[in-house]
Amino acid sequence: MTGKLTIRDVPGDVRDALGREARGRGQSLQAYLLSVLTRQASFVRNRQLLDEIDRDLAVQGGADEGAPDAAAVIDQARSARDSASGAPGQPTAA
Numbered sequence: 673m674t675g676k677l678t679i680r681d682v683p684g685d686v687r688d689a690l691g692r693e694a695r696g697r698g699q700s701l702q703a704y705l706l707s708v709l710t711r712q713a714s715f716v717r718n719r720q721l722l723d724e725i726d727r728d729l730a731v732q733g734g735a736d737e738g739a740p741d742a743a744a745v746i747d748q749a750r751s752a753r754d755s756a757s758g759a760p761g762q763p764t765a766a
Contacts, residue, residue, distance in 0.1 A: 690705065
């Protein structure tokens with residue numbers, strides 16, 4: 673579902689700066705502002721997810737002392753992936 677937004681009382685210098693940025697990216701002001709709003713909405717969703725994780729950890733507690741280090745687990749997964757693909761740092765074919 674799509675909708676319309678109207679923003680009133682935008683100062684001229686702000687409108688002009690946004691217009692210059694849009695032109696510099698080869699976009700219309702409409703397209704540029706939609707991309708800015710879309711990116712901001714994803715930040716909001718990420719913040720909500722992090723808040724939910726914080727609440728869950730507060731209630732259930734975090735990992736115990738015997739849990740593996742997250743960085744080590746990620747490094748191990750990357751090494752396994754790279755070994756399987758034969759190319760370090762490259763994703764495996766699906």
